[in-house]
Amino acid sequence: MLKVNEYFDGKVKSIGLQTATLPATVGVIVAGEYEFGTSQKEVMTVVSGSMDALLPGATEWTSYAQGQAFTIEANQKFKVRVAGDTAYFCTYE
Template sequence: MLDVNQYFDGKVKSIALQTETLPATVGVMTAGDYEFGTSQKEVMTVVSGSMSVKLPGSDTFQTFTQGQSFNLDANVKFQVSISADTVYFCTYE
């Protein structure tokens, strides 16, 4: 069964699924600035578009583009800035 989630007044939408090995989400973020929190380890991959991310412990944003990934520990917050619709795939451990 697929679960659809939306955040930030519908500007971020994701569909939760179970892959062969890990739970995951695939989603879209529209232009905007967002702050997310994690409850478990995550690996986020940009499928289409780009996102500027301020990772935990960093003072600057780093841009990730199509095919690039970044890792997040559990129980952290991170900021994302999106300039155009961006598709992502995220796995959870």
Template sequence: MTTQFDNVSVVKKANLYFDGKCVSHTVLFADGTKKTIGVIFPSSLTFNTGAPEIMELNAGKCRIRLQGEENWTTYEGGQSFNVPGNSSFDIETLETLDYVCHFVAA
């Protein structure tokens, strides 16, 4: 697992979602790719996706249910999960989640 990103630009303005339950910053790479890094405080939320994403969890614990699935899957720091593009997922954050969202080119 990468512990830092070198030679990047960071958008100063924070991305605030769900009344501050999710706070992230956008990180821009020289090759044109982007990631967001942030935290999700304990809550139950639904995120919609445009591009496919890989959610890498640095710390915390959550339960995820991808769009169209009935079962929940538990993930914690050190794990990751994939979310298809043009989709959504329900997340129940059990412990404050420290994450990196990798946007995958379609």
């Protein structure tokens, strides 16, 4: 069954699903800067567009283009910023 999630007054929306191996979400983020928290290890892949991420322990933003991914461990906070609509695919371990 699919689960629809909405955050930041509708500026981030995702649909949750179960892949063959892991739970996942596919979603879209509109232009802006957002802070997320994790409860599980997450691997976020940019599907369309690009995003900058400020990962836990980092002091500088890193840019991720279409096809690139980054990992965030469980129980961490991280920030993302996007200049335009950006799609992502995120798996949870």
